[in-house]
Amino acid sequence: MKKIIGLAILLALLAFSLPAQKTDVSVPLRFDHYYPLDQVYAALTALNKAYPALTTLEEVGKSDEGRPLMAMTVNNPKTGAPLTKPGIYVDGNIHGNEIQGGEITLYLLDYLLGEYGKNEEITALIDRTCFYVVPVVNVDGRYHFFADANSPGSNRSVRIPTDDDHDGLIDEDGPDDLDGDGNICLMRKKDPFGRYKTDPEDPRLMIPVKPGEKGEWTILGEEGIDNDGDGKINEDGEGYVDPNRNWGFDWAPPYVQMGSGEYPFRSVGLKALAEWTAKKTNITLGWTFHNNGGMLLRGPSRKALGEYPAPDVAVYDYLGKQAERILPGYKYMISWKDLYTTYGDSLEWLTDTMGAFGYVAEVFQTQSESFRGVSEKPEAPAAEPGLAAMMSEGISERDRIKFNDNLAMGELYKPWKPFKHPTYGDIEIGGWVKMSSRLSAPFMLKDLVHRNAMTVIFTAKNVPLVSLEVTEVKPVGKNLYRVRTRLSNSKAIPSMSALAQKNNVYPKDMLKVTGAKVLAGGILNDPYLELVAYKKYKPELQFTSVPGFGKVEHQFLVEGNGPITVSYESRHAGKLTKTAELK
Numbered sequence: 169m170k171k172i173i174g175l176a177i178l179l180a181l182l183a184f185s186l187p188a189q190k191t192d193v194s195v196p197l198r199f200d201h202y203y204p205l206d207q208v209y210a211a212l213t214a215l216n217k218a219y220p221a222l223t224t225l226e227e228v229g230k231s232d233e234g235r236p237l238m239a240m241t242v243n244n245p246k247t248g249a250p251l252t253k254p255g256i257y258v259d260g261n262i263h264g265n266e267i268q269g270g271e272i273t274l275y276l277l278d279y280l281l282g283e284y285g286k287n288e289e290i291t292a293l294i295d296r297t298c299f300y301v302v303p304v305v306n307v308d309g310r311y312h313f314f315a316d317a318n319s320p321g322s323n324r325s326v327r328i329p330t331d332d333d334h335d336g337l338i339d340e341d342g343p344d345d346l347d348g349d350g351n352i353c354l355m356r357k358k359d360p361f362g363r364y365k366t367d368p369e370d371p372r373l374m375i376p377v378k379p380g381e382k383g384e385w386t387i388l389g390e391e392g393i394d395n396d397g398d399g400k401i402n403e404d405g406e407g408y409v410d411p412n413r414n415w416g417f418d419w420a421p422p423y424v425q426m427g428s429g430e431y432p433f434r435s436v437g438l439k440a441l442a443e444w445t446a447k448k449t450n451i452t453l454g455w456t457f458h459n460n461g462g463m464l465l466r467g468p469s470r471k472a473l474g475e476y477p478a479p480d481v482a483v484y485d486y487l488g489k490q491a492e493r494i495l496p497g498y499k500y501m502i503s504w505k506d507l508y509t510t511y512g513d514s515l516e517w518l519t520d521t522m523g524a525f526g527y528v529a530e531v532f533q534t535q536s537e538s539f540r541g542v543s544e545k546p547e548a549p550a551a552e553p554g555l556a557a558m559m560s561e562g563i564s565e566r567d568r569i570k571f572n573d574n575l576a577m578g579e580l581y582k583p584w585k586p587f588k589h590p591t592y593g594d595i596e597i598g599g600w601v602k603m604s605s606r607l608s609a610p611f612m613l614k615d616l617v618h619r620n621a622m623t624v625i626f627t628a629k630n631v632p633l634v635s636l637e638v639t640e641v642k643p644v645g646k647n648l649y650r651v652r653t654r655l656s657n658s659k660a661i662p663s664m665s666a667l668a669q670k671n672n673v674y675p676k677d678m679l680k681v682t683g684a685k686v687l688a689g690g691i692l693n694d695p696y697l698e699l700v701a702y703k704k705y706k707p708e709l710q711f712t713s714v715p716g717f718g719k720v721e722h723q724f725l726v727e728g729n730g731p732i733t734v735s736y737e738s739r740h741a742g743k744l745t746k747t748a749e750l751k
């Protein structure tokens with residue numbers, strides 16, 4: 169009987185808990201809120217169910233905490249297998265707190281699949297390319313960002329416990345949610361020698377004191393206590409291994425760059441992702457979505473890597489300038505030069521080891537959360553100079569808190585509340601909450617995801633579209649013919665980047681003549697003067713590449729009669745064949 173009652177209770181519990189676990193995710197997806205990780209999984213499953221012919225959903229591997237790392241491939245099998253087309257890689261949320269990347273990539277999938285067969289441009293794009301989309305790279309990070317107390321900037325790490333302060337203890341003292349509201353806010357204490365005073369315009373805000381002025385507040389840092397009693401507060405939290413510093417290209421140890429991990433691909437999730445992408449040898453273009461700053465970054469990530477070759481820079485500039493127009497306020501920038509140096513990031517992995525054209529989008533602009541009439545002059549930001557000021561360019565805390573009050577109904581900011589702290593005594597806790605500062609308010613999310621997805625789509629339309637023509641078959645002697653071919657590319661991105669060619673990263677495109685004996689063959693540099701750079705050995709096989717918005721021509725001297733086949737094979741621009749008749 170007891171057992172039966174137990175079972176009944178268990179069933180009742182299950183019946184009660186199931187609807188709560190069941191996520192109401194259906195296609196089309198919604199972009200008026202952020203999907204927690206279980207809903208991201210549900211969204212991918214829903215897309216896969218709604219569009220089975222065009223999508224493949226697969227587990228790339230497991231994260232450091234054992235969660236599935238999922239990728240969706242969008243490909244129309246009727247127009248060929250993925251590797252026969254230019255591939256476009258898109259990921260998001262590699263930093264656990266930067267969750268919009270998940271929404272942008274889900275929106276991209278939802279849009280592409282929803283418009284297939286309806287919108288001509290999208291249909292044509294999907295028919296000639298293939299998309300590899302990884303909405304959440306840092307699945308543990310996204311899970312914990314929602315589940316745990318965090319600040320807008322915390323929980324970026326991959327889940328590899330790390331002794332940051334080298335005291336022999338691991339992750340022993342992270343921030344603590346002292347007031348239990350699910351946010352890690354700031355602590356402040358009354359202090360006549362403090363560097364801040366109450367903002368006369370809004371008593372919730374503080375402004376720095378000027379020289380000679382009496383102070384009022386000291387900011388004690390993030391909410392927390394000294395968990396290990398070593399006299400330091402919050403000195404060793406979760407991680408830190410930065411998932412965007414742990415990649416295998418141009419990696420440097422933590423003493424050179426904080427958070428790079430003990431060795432490259434220390435994160436099993438990142439290693440699995442690198443192995444998975446390495447098999448996608450057609451990846452021609454890559455986008456990776458971060459948050460904060462309104463930036464469209466390209467490499468190099470470090471000055472010493474050297475500027476990319478000029479033809480590649482021209483492509484980056486062309487696409488980057490257009491992206492600026494699709495995303496008003498975003499700046500197209502060079503990573504090391506205009507932001508900061510990084511080692512072992514995923515962008516350089518894409519660019520240098522895959523030979524792709526890679527961009528990082530730092531989405532969200534603080535100035536989008538303004539509260540200002542058209543004739544009102546923007547106030548200078550109160551932030552001290554440095555990166556934080558740069559990120560909040562053109563907007564003050566006063567603006568932001570009015571945005572919070574009038575457009576987010578106070579959801580973004582916690583008013584200061586007294587708290588008895590074991591070390592500091594009487595303090596106050598308050599400030600910007602987890603879902604503020606780097607994340608668009610939900611009502612603005614749709615605009616953000618749409619514009620960023622359109623940027624991916626514009627650049628995706630520019631993956632190489634190569635056509636092959638046999639432009640001439642001319643008898644030049646007994647059984648001897650001059651055959652000319654032209655490979656032309658109507659899009660901006662070349663069939664192989666100049667960087668990949670320079671570093672000999674993978675085999676170049678191959679142009680091959682079969683069906684007759686090829687006596688000579690080479691690049692036709694000038695068809696009128698007949699300037700040909702003949703290849704000495706194996707003239708029937710030419711190694712080549714097709715520039716963006718350009719062409720490359722070849723000339724062959726062929727002996728024989730009847731049909732010949734000209735075939736072209738490129739990792740990034742697909743396969744083509746043409747036949748011609750020697751007569």
Ligand SMILES: [Ca+2]
Nearest residue numbers: 331333337404
């Ligand atoms: Ca420690």
Ligand SMILES: [Ca+2]
Nearest residue numbers: 330339405407
């Ligand atoms: Ca740690």
Ligand SMILES: [Ca+2]
Nearest residue numbers: 341394398400
């Ligand atoms: Ca401590």
Ligand SMILES: [Ca+2]
Nearest residue numbers: 342392393402
């Ligand atoms: Ca602590």
Ligand SMILES: [Zn+2]
Nearest residue numbers: 263266458459
């Ligand atoms: Zn980031």
